[in-house]
Amino acid sequence: MTVKDVTIAELVDTLPAGVVVTDPDLLEKYRRDRAADPLAGQPLAAVRAESTEHVQIAVRWAARHRVAVVPREAGTGLSGGSTAVTGGIVLSTERMRAIRVDPLTRMAVVQPDLLNAEVKAAAAVHGLWYPPDPSSFEICSIGGNIATNAGGLCCVKYGVTTDYVLGLEVVLADGRTVRLGGQRLKDVAGLSLTKLFVGSEGTLGIVTEATLRLIPAQPPSSTLVATFPTT
Numbered sequence: 276m277t278v279k280d281v282t283i284a285e286l287v288d289t290l291p292a293g294v295v296v297t298d299p300d301l302l303e304k305y306r307r308d309r310a311a312d313p314l315a316g317q318p319l320a321a322v323r324a325e326s327t328e329h330v331q332i333a334v335r336w337a338a339r340h341r342v343a344v345v346p347r348e349a350g351t352g353l354s355g356g357s358t359a360v361t362g363g364i365v366l367s368t369e370r371m372r373a374i375r376v377d378p379l380t381r382m383a384v385v386q387p388d389l390l391n392a393e394v395k396a397a398a399a400v401h402g403l404w405y406p407p408d409p410s411s412f413e414i415c416s417i418g419g420n421i422a423t424n425a426g427g428l429c430c431v432k433y434g435v436t437t438d439y440v441l442g443l444e445v446v447l448a449d450g451r452t453v454r455l456g457g458q459r460l461k462d463v464a465g466l467s468l469t470k471l472f473v474g475s476e477g478t479l480g481i482v483t484e485a486t487l488r489l490i491p492a493q494p495p496s497s498t499l500v501a502t503f504p505t506t
């Protein structure tokens with residue numbers, strides 16, 4: 276056994292069966308996002324965390340052994356943000372899929388793997404709406420949306436992801452968990468660290484839970500075509 280095998284075995288043994296993937300065939304799907312980087316590295320393992328605690332364990336292990344961590348969600352990114360690094364691990368939160376909607380305070384507490392479309396659907400049950408709409412909304416996740424501050428056509432009128440993130444739970448590089456922001460627009464005491472984390476592409480920490488602001492559902496939309504005789 277090499278030193279590398281021993282260190283990975285330590286991680287495999289610490290987490291429940293099936294959480295850490297080391298089979299090269301299974302690892303293949305964790306190497307690239309939609310940027311399809313031909314230079315993508317060969318990770319040692321992919322950790323499919325099921326809880327914040329799993330993320331903490333993996334990050335602490337990585338810090339101890341000086342192993343690079345690449346956070347990953349649905350892998351629809353077009354800029355290679357979740358491209359794997361040789362000798363590193365891919366930390367996927369694809370198994371963290373809980374959501375709770377509170378219609379009274381118009382907010383949703385979501386784990387990172389919920390697809391944007393699933394958050395919209397859960398909000399719609401209560402007559403509410405989650406506006407950020409990257410055109411990949413049916414295939415990309417809230418964790419990825421937060422890490423990239425995603426926006427789509429609706430951002431012109433309604434704003435982008437950061438305008439709907441009230442609070443975050445984040446695992447930092449040393450494995451500590453912090454809670455930023457809160458459940459209300461008025462939870463603004465201290466530095467605005469929530470805004471700093473949104474759009475940080477996983478470089479500051481791994482998002483394990485987000486509190487999202489919802490607004491009342493909009494009336495059905497219609498399309499209007501207008502023509503003008505001059506510019």
Ligand SMILES: Cc1cc2nc3c(=O)[nH]c(=O)nc-3n(C[C@H](O)[C@H](O)[C@H](O)COP(=O)(O)OP(=O)(O)OC[C@H]3O[C@@H](n4cnc5c(N)ncnc54)[C@H](O)[C@@H]3O)c2cc1C
Nearest residue numbers: 348349350351352356409410416418419420422426477482
């Ligand atoms: C057809 C198509 C259309 C698209 N249209 C748009 C668009 O209109 N607007 C737009 O903004 N984008 C668009 N995108 C890009 C992409 O869908 C978005 O960037 C999306 O937010 C990525 O989400 P994901 O779940 O796939 O994240 P991934 O691709 O897995 O990751 C994206 C980045 O987030 C980091 N990350 C992932 N999860 C976490 C986490 N839990 N904590 C911390 N960091 C994390 C990764 O390390 C990486 O840097 C499009 C992509 C496609 C394929």
